[in-house]
Amino acid sequence: xxxxxxxxxxxxxxxxxxxxxxxxxxxxxxxxxxxxxxxxxxxxxxxxxxxxxxxxxxxxxxxxxxxxxxxxxxxxxxxxxxxxxxxxxxxxxxxxxxxxxxxxxxxxxxxxxxxxxxxxxxxxxxxxxxxxxxxxxxxxxxxxxxxxxxxxxxxxxxxxxxxxxxxxxxxxxxxxxxxxxxxxxxxxxxxxxxxxxxxxxxxxxxxxxxxxxxxxxxxxxxxxxxxxxxxxxxxxxxxxxxxxxxxxxxxxxxxxxxxxxxxxxxxxxxxxxxxxxxxxxxxxxxxxxxxxxxxxxxxxxxxxxxxxxxxxxxxxxxxxx
Ligand code: F6P
Numbered sequence: 232x233x234x235x236x237x238x239x240x241x242x243x244x245x246x247x248x249x250x251x252x253x254x255x256x257x258x259x260x261x262x263x264x265x266x267x268x269x270x271x272x273x274x275x276x277x278x279x280x281x282x283x284x285x286x287x288x289x290x291x292x293x294x295x296x297x298x299x300x301x302x303x304x305x306x307x308x309x310x311x312x313x314x315x316x317x318x319x320x321x322x323x324x325x326x327x328x329x330x331x332x333x334x335x336x337x338x339x340x341x342x343x344x345x346x347x348x349x350x351x352x353x354x355x356x357x358x359x360x361x362x363x364x365x366x367x368x369x370x371x372x373x374x375x376x377x378x379x380x381x382x383x384x385x386x387x388x389x390x391x392x393x394x395x396x397x398x399x400x401x402x403x404x405x406x407x408x409x410x411x412x413x414x415x416x417x418x419x420x421x422x423x424x425x426x427x428x429x430x431x432x433x434x435x436x437x438x439x440x441x442x443x444x445x446x447x448x449x450x451x452x453x454x455x456x457x458x459x460x461x462x463x464x465x466x467x468x469x470x471x472x473x474x475x476x477x478x479x480x481x482x483x484x485x486x487x488x489x490x491x492x493x494x495x496x497x498x499x500x501x502x503x504x505x506x507x508x509x510x511x512x513x514x515x516x517x518x519x520x521x522x523x524x525x526x527x528x529x530x531x532x533x534x535x536x537x538x539x540x541x542x543x544x545x546x547x548x549x550x551x552x
Contacts, residue, residue: 250267273394279305290358312350317346326346329499345371347370353468356467362389362470366500367385369385379497379525399507404425405422424511426508434464476513480543481538493536
């Protein structure tokens, strides 16, 4: 029997699924398997989010996590969903999650990938049905406590009006996949995405502005007055970063008197988003150095975080750029 083969089958098209895309781009089989598990967990979380209110899944569990923050029922659900799916994957040997005090080391005959993740980012948006996300970073199992430059890939899932899977790989750039819930697949949407050189919005929690450093305060004055940027801040890092990735601008959570080392976690919030920004032509810094150059010492450490378009970030760090 002969089969007619469509000459276009090996190009990315509107119906290309995430696994097909990774195969077309000749990504390693094990990496493809890992991404399949991450995407599967994200689809489960997206499905649960759609009916969480009806199922009584909103509100807190009454527990406090390793960060000293209240654990929401959906934080717990999403963490269990990611962990259970990844435990099934023979290519993952280390898991680090915001919701687990210790990293999880799995005995595997081959040490391959480590997945570092924040299962639900922006939990304060959960009870009011606003956008939230999941963030992940892929490293070699031997490179968990190394600089962000060692990440093999990074991405996030944005649970908004549509569920988007955003994946950054050094050699391929940043690509968007949209969940089509009617068929349960992430379909290729667009890429490689580049962050505009300059944007027109900025976001931070200004309640802390009285204790920002002079340099941060001067930078914010410049953003507001010299080159008017509108304020946009949703309280969910993934949603706020996604706006910056698409339209340019700045998101920041600098150090302040409440969070002297910054609020955001280096390994599963700041570093993966810095990697994505870098692949898209943007940049991320702490107040002292490039986020991707920070040598981590502990899995849950925090960092001040300023991320966005090159023009704005290089204005913040003129002497270093
Ligand atoms: O994970 C931390 C986080 O929820 C981010 O998603 C968000 O940008 C930030 O904290 C919001 O913090 P705050 O409520 O202090 O503005």
